[in-house]
Amino acid sequence: MQVNIEKHLVKLCCLCYQNTVFWIIVVFSSLSFAMGHLPSVMYLLGFKNIQDVPPALIGELILLNGVLSVIAAYYLRKYGFLAAVLVHFFTDLVWHVIWGQISRM
DSSP, X not given: OHHHHHHHHHHHHXXXXXXXXXXXXXXXXXXXXXXXXXXXXXXXXXXXSGGGSOHHHHHHHHHHHHHHHHHHHHHHHHHOHHHHHHHHHHHHIIIIIIHHHHHHX
């Protein structure tokens, strides 16, 4: 009987903290996703080491990619995996294709 009560308490605790743990993981994941873009930005702009990158550029990377990650995580949680993939896809489409064409004019 006592094992059964403990099992239900553990399950209840897991359900209570599931949302909090999800969003903590989202924050760490979005920061790692944002900082994962740093090497390619450094290569494209010709920076040799991390100290050469302006703090405003690092802030922009974190802000744009981090916010995108949080929005994708929200859609993942609410609508599923395909919704998060579509958020990323259409953001890339707008940013790289449409904005790339507009900026060339």
